[in-house]
Amino acid sequence: MVTKEFNSQQIYAAKELRTMSQAKLLELLERERKLAFNFNNVTKVTMLEINTYNELIDRLEKLEAEVESLEMEQRYGNRRDPDEAPGQWTSKPEGTSLAEWYTRQQGKSR
Known part of the structure; x- marks a missing residue:
């Protein structure tokens, strides 16, 4: 079951999306099932693996x-x-x- 909390392996600075490859992003989503992206140290966006x-x-x-x-x-x-x-x-x-x-x-x- 998915929880509201994010661990340190699931949180990234939004600017990292500029340099992260699609393959790396998919790998992270498959492993973690959810990711959070911070803008100015505040979580503003989350991403879920489709399943x-x-x-x-x-x-x-x-x-x-x-x-x-x-x-x-x-x-x-x-x-x-x-x-x-x-x-x-x-x-x-x-x-x-x-x-x-x-x-x-x-x-x-x-």
Whole structure:
């Protein structure tokens, strides 16, 4: 898992990019997975190896979906919205996320 902190092997002065070869940059990224570049001794830019970036995006999307599901569960419980379908209380099938189930239910009612 990627952390916020950078070790000394991951931090470079931004001016080093002028003289660093692409091969060296790729080698550093593959080894360290992330790099930080300082401008006037302040970290202003970070660079991630593509697999690390993809892992972070996948994790973020998963967490956003979980938050959405929790928000819908908090709002609707395990049933449809009673304001949209009075008297039609339906149980959510086991193994289906609430967001997925609710989306399907919305499609059926149209």
